[in-house]
Amino acid sequence: MSSFIAKNPEITDLIVLGGDGTLNYVVNELLENQLPISIVSNGTGNDSVKSLHGERIFKKQVEIAIHGEIKSFDLGMCSGRAFVNGLGIGFDGQVVEKMSKRKKKRGSHLDYLLTVLSTVAGFREKDIRFKLDGKKFTRKILLMTVSNGTTFGGGFIINPNARPIDGMLDVCVLNEISPIARFWHLPKLKTGTHEALKACEFYKARKVQIDPSNELVAHLDGEYIGHPPFDISILPKAIQVRC
Numbered sequence: 001m002s003s004f005i006a007k008n009p010e011i012t013d014l015i016v017l018g019g020d021g022t023l024n025y026v027v028n029e030l031l032e033n034q035l036p037i038s039i040v041s042n043g044t045g046n047d048s049v050k051s052l053h054g055e056r057i058f059k060k061q062v063e064i065a066i067h068g069e070i071k072s073f074d075l076g077m078c079s080g081r082a083f084v085n086g087l088g089i090g091f092d093g094q095v096v097e098k099m100s101k102r103k104k105k106r107g108s109h110l111d112y113l114l115t116v117l118s119t120v121a122g123f124r125e126k127d128i129r130f131k132l133d134g135k136k137f138t139r140k141i142l143l144m145t146v147s148n149g150t151t152f153g154g155g156f157i158i159n160p161n162a163r164p165i166d167g168m169l170d171v172c173v174l175n176e177i178s179p180i181a182r183f184w185h186l187p188k189l190k191t192g193t194h195e196a197l198k199a200c201e202f203y204k205a206r207k208v209q210i211d212p213s214n215e216l217v218a219h220l221d222g223e224y225i226g227h228p229p230f231d232i233s234i235l236p237k238a239i240q241v242r243c
Contacts, residue, residue: 019043024221038065048085051149053243068242075238086147089218096219109154129211157192167236171203208232
């Protein structure tokens with residue numbers, strides 16, 4: 001894509017018709033030649049757009065694509081790959097891994113929720129070692145999310161205070177929760193009200209390093225990326241989006 005654009009300088013804008021994975025692909029293809037992007041959501045989760053222009057109605061998204069104002073947003077970088085929304089490791093990484101391995105992928109939001117429910121009771125918390133701006137942490141986690149955006153999995157507001165224009169990564173660490181209590185607290189992740197949980201920690205950082213682990217798996221913008229180690233950083237105002 002980048003070579004095609006380089007050979008066609010008359011191209012001034014791109015319209016991305018798809019979901020989080022499609023947007024991630026386009027952003028990585030354009031790292032050296034960022035053009036203004038318009039997003040018309042047509043995927044399963046459509047989470048990235050919720051922290052960008054935030055519009056969900058198709059007709060209004062098309063209007064934004066034609067007439068929208070160009071604004072700059074941050075991009076994250078994970079071991080050489082850019083991301084718009086974020087990385088999830090632990091429980092949600094395992095959910096995405098399960099979906100990616102299916103021979104027949106239904107790919108609907110309902111399918112994702114059913115996979116969450118079938119996974120949540122039996123998941124065992126995993127040991128993780130990581131650094132936030134050089135400070136070392138050791139935890140046993142249900143999940144850890146390092147994000148530029150707020151929302152994952154088609155509506156789980158994991159990092160409600162994330163802002164994709166502040167030059168910072170937002171980190172949510174959800175520690176040990178009993179299997180029964182998980183079902184009680186899961187709806188709080190849908191509303192972003194899990195901040196009051198004792199098992200939950202929130203941080204901000206410019207650099208996050210996650211140590212190697214064969215037990216942990218992760219996704220990046222909803223796409224399965226395997227095991228750590230991961231070296232994560234922030235690129236301020238690296239993407240242009242019509243809003």
